[in-house]
Amino acid sequence: MRNTMLVMAVAAVLWSVPLHAQQAGQAPVPVPAAPASDGIRTEAAVVVEGEQPGPGLWLVRSPDARHELYILGTLSPLPAKMQWQSRQVEQVVAGAQEVIRSPYVTLDVKTGWFKGLLLLPKLLGARNNPDGKRLQDVVAPASYARWLTLKGRYIGSDGGVEKMRPLFAVQELYGKAMKKNDLDSGKSIWPVIEKVIETHHPVVTVVKEEIPITDPKPLLVEWSKTTLDDSLCFDNTMTRIETDIDAMRARANAWATGDIAGLRTLPPAYQWEACRAAMTEVGIGKRVGFGDAQSRVQAKWMAAAETALGKNAVTFAMLPLNDLLGQHGYLAKLQQKGYTVIAPDE
Numbered sequence: 103m104r105n106t107m108l109v110m111a112v113a114a115v116l117w118s119v120p121l122h123a124q125q126a127g128q129a130p131v132p133v134p135a136a137p138a139s140d141g142i143r144t145e146a147a148v149v150v151e152g153e154q155p156g157p158g159l160w161l162v163r164s165p166d167a168r169h170e171l172y173i174l175g176t177l178s179p180l181p182a183k184m185q186w187q188s189r190q191v192e193q194v195v196a197g198a199q200e201v202i203r204s205p206y207v208t209l210d211v212k213t214g215w216f217k218g219l220l221l222l223p224k225l226l227g228a229r230n231n232p233d234g235k236r237l238q239d240v241v242a243p244a245s246y247a248r249w250l251t252l253k254g255r256y257i258g259s260d261g262g263v264e265k266m267r268p269l270f271a272v273q274e275l276y277g278k279a280m281k282k283n284d285l286d287s288g289k290s291i292w293p294v295i296e297k298v299i300e301t302h303h304p305v306v307t308v309v310k311e312e313i314p315i316t317d318p319k320p321l322l323v324e325w326s327k328t329t330l331d332d333s334l335c336f337d338n339t340m341t342r343i344e345t346d347i348d349a350m351r352a353r354a355n356a357w358a359t360g361d362i363a364g365l366r367t368l369p370p371a372y373q374w375e376a377c378r379a380a381m382t383e384v385g386i387g388k389r390v391g392f393g394d395a396q397s398r399v400q401a402k403w404m405a406a407a408e409t410a411l412g413k414n415a416v417t418f419a420m421l422p423l424n425d426l427l428g429q430h431g432y433l434a435k436l437q438q439k440g441y442t443v444i445a446p447d448e
Contacts, residue, residue: 252340311399
């Protein structure tokens with residue numbers, strides 16, 4: 103029997119870094135140096151609250167102008183106290199024949215329910231450093247000094263996080279920093295869309311790359327003994343917390359208020375590229391198939407979009423803004439195939 107809870111737990115604990123990759127060939131945005139005082143930016147920009155319209159939709163039109171694909175660009179983090187209200191999205195979904203969900207990679211764990219429960223203690227332990235090591239044992243002294251400053255500001259005296267691998271510890275820090283700055287990296291706009299789907303019943307296409315795991319026990323044992331090269335992930339994420347909070351607020355505000363020009367001029371949201379590579383490039387990650395999973399799922403999304411543009415009068419889709427825009431984004435790829443692309447503010 104397929105153990106859904108274990109699938110979700112494995113994905114969340116072992117492979118929880120967002121898989122929205124930086125587009126190949128896209129130059130990284132320079133990160134400003136942290137201030138010399140304590141490494142923390144303290145300027146407070148107001149984050150919008152209440153009902154907000156969100157951004158407009160990108161329109162992709164077939165060469166014969168008979169088929170249209172409307173795409174909503176998604177973003178994380180978003181304003182924590184925002185309630186997203188978009189009549190345009192609701193109207194499009196209500197009239198759509200198909201909704202294409204954002205692509206993702208997942209583990210497909212096939213195991214019995216009882217066996218799955220016995221694996222959970224190992225699963226939870228896999229978040230921690232091997233051999234009982236603590237953060238200060240596995241990261242550079244300068245990195246640990248930065249960590250202590252940020253931890254004191256955003257986490258406090260929690261000792262459990264000191265046992266975690268750098269990758270998981272810094273994600274805990276990131277989440278706490280977002281919360282303290284009125285941002286929410288877990289805020290979902292899907293429930294709004296789901297309500298419209300339940301009313302009008304368009305076909306929902308799920309685009310995913312499943313990596314089958316027949317027996318997770320050896321995988322978890324190996325993982326618990328594997329040392330990750332996650333120091334770059336640890337340092338990059340702390341730098342983003344130190345220097346990018348104001349830009350995160352600005353991006354979140356621009357998305358919420360529908361400021362497309364603002365979204366274009368701001369640097370892309372943090373990519374988590376180094377964090378994802380720390381897991382997918384390690385031997386165990388490559389062996390189970392995570393190495394090229396992102397390129398495979400991107401190809402599946404393009405195929406689903408082209409199929410929809412060949413048969414539906416109206417299709418609605420969602421994609422992360424980082425994947426949607428840019429020279430190598432989905433919109434550019436669709437344009438190269440002869441489709442017309444119209445931005446929300448055109």
